[in-house]
Amino acid sequence: MQHTAIADQIEEDLHDPHSFVTRYIWSQDHKVIAIQYSITAVFVGLVALVLSGLMRLQLGFPDTFDFIDPSAYLQFVTMHGMIMVIYLLTALLLGGFGNYLIPLMVGARDMVFPYLNMLSFWTYLLSVIVLLASFFVPGGPTGAGWTLYPPQAILQGTPGYDWGIILMLASLAIFIVAFTMGGLNYVTTVLQARTHGLTLMRMPLTIWGIFTATVLGLLAFPALLVSAIMMMLDKVIGTSFFMPALVSLGESLDYTGGSPILFQHLFWFFGHPEVYIVALPAFGMVSDVIATHARKNIFGYRMMVWAIVAIGGLSFVVWAHHMYVSGMHPAFGFFFATTTLIIAVPTALKVYNWVLTLWRGNIHLTVPMLFAIGFIFTFTHGGLTGLFLGNVTIDLPLSDTYFVVAHFHMVMGVSPIMVLFAAIYHWFPLVSGKQLHVGLGKAHFWFTFLGTYAIYLPMHYLGFLGVPRRYFAMGGTDFIPESAQALNASITLAALIVGLSQLIFIYNVIRTLRKGEPAGHNPWGATSLEWQTPDVPPRHGNWGPELPVVHRWAYDFSVPGAERDFIPQNEPEGKGAEG
């Protein structure tokens, strides 16, 4: 059976921009869209960072700040969590890095449907605007916690129960539409538009991570969409999907017979894969950063690919480990604890492979490499506490304490952020053509990395003491010693320092864009295709007249007998080992 080869078979004509507006605003170029996505995501991320600072001020120094009342505190918690997980991490990793890197790394001229890609960004921007609008409506944003559990999320007594929750649900639905438009593009581009010679098993792990995460997103976000629709109906027209008959503020409500547990199942059927939607692109990118900066091929490439796919598949059958205390049948707890511990196997395999890639590598302690190594630390740390929480009997006393907060911040807060910084420092020379300042970058790394431990390590102790999460203030709680407050104050100081140290990074970016040294072509000596474009930064259409042809895998570093210590993927055979 004859197959059409890919390469220059362009089904949709490349849109050729002529004016400033079509080039930079209503742009259909994946690189411009990626930068638009990234700037928007970083902007909302900074909002969420400020919110976390405000939370920490209250926790570290209670009764000091008048403008933080219990309602405001809950609103900060909610918005911080939701923004960080969805509007920053998901959008930046997939909308930002996915958009920029997929076409370049697979040797395509653009995404398969550039117009849809553009719509994806503008819909995302709309969802962000709707989300931020909730700060300005009567009652403020919702304070239901990022999990938005009913019945409290839509009942009087929860901050933002009126307008805030409606805008939050609407914004999530819009975000899902935006993600679907982008996600369809990413998956189709990876499957159909790879250039000559780029077999699936020659793809850089970055692409494998982003690809698998996008598939997860396309299958997991429907659960969030459906639960958002159902909760919206409960709130606006008074259906009872999630609302049992209940008495609120002495008044018996009209709701009857709904199931709040159903929401938890739906939410976590989305929520757990979401963890991997964030983690898998990070796994992929960190693999490429480590291999490039250690001048060594990634250890166990095939196993790394299968681990990504296995983690993706398993992530759909572990969701109820977030619900051990919800009162579900104990047999479920057994099942979900088992699957949760099984998922640790491919994950641990990846960590070993990263370490083994470093082993006897020619490690260059560049800024991206520092962040990548930092990631191995924070991720291992967060992964180990995950083993505690994955077991039902250990989870029960630790549930809803600061131990959980510390765990998920280490594993899916800090770790992806470390990779994001590694990726930004690594690919900045490609995107802008300029090299970020190394000294400032190293300062940024050490503040962030050590600060992370100053923040989250003490939180584990707070968790063991039984300090509950999401509490505005502890009051006169007997089982919590006085010293816990001292610990909280020190965490707050560390958090503020880490937050402020991000200004170093912002200053570095602005300074570099204005007067940075040109980075030149392929400054890291990387092998993958995105560095082999004729122009740096790549122009519209990426490749000039002819698409690249791939002859080897993406990890030919330090090949014996080769002229240089790396062989680009598009270099013909005969000069080094075959991938």
Added chain:
Amino acid sequence: MKPAEPLVTSDYTEPGVSGMVRDWGADKQAFDMPWGKLMMWIFLLSDTFIFSIFLTGYMNVRLSATDTWPPASEIFALTVGGVYLPLLLIAIMTFILITSSGTMAMAVNYAYRGDRRRTVILMIATAVLGASFVGLQAFEWSKLIHDGVRPWGNPWGAAQFGSTFFMITGFHGLHVSAGVIYLAIIARKVARGDYEKKGYAIVEITGLYWHFVDLVWVFIFAFFYLW
């Protein structure tokens, strides 16, 4: 520009699983089909999850509802000329929708044969059948609303009956309505000859969506009206 020869060729020389894996991993399109068609398949996979979760949610609230579930077959019955006919309206609606799948399949066939006139006629016929389905659904909704069914309650029992009914059939109705608009737009473009150069895969892509919407209806029909 003439495309170069693929470096890793595959002609299904190896039978079985390993041949399939090798074929899949080769440096060519993973699926031998136009980009738009694959994208529609992936979209439909995602949409399948949406409808599955809607139906799973429905089953869950139905099983956990505290009041008794209203007798569906009696509520959906019509009395025509003094004769009591359970599920008459739904039978007609289902028949219309299945028929529209037939006309759609014929449209795809004629499109690939290059018969633009018949393609357009059949696509419009499909759209009209779809629109009449939505019309009948509106009739059904107004009848139920007249009988006192509301999303937040009804005279016979569990409030979730109305909630799930309006939500799921409404979501499906939106899909059908979107499909009618989609069909109309594509039919107009086919009539104008926009696809003479690109080929008529777009008609098949539209058809995929349409058949999906029909298939989903079969499940809604089974779980809502027959259970």
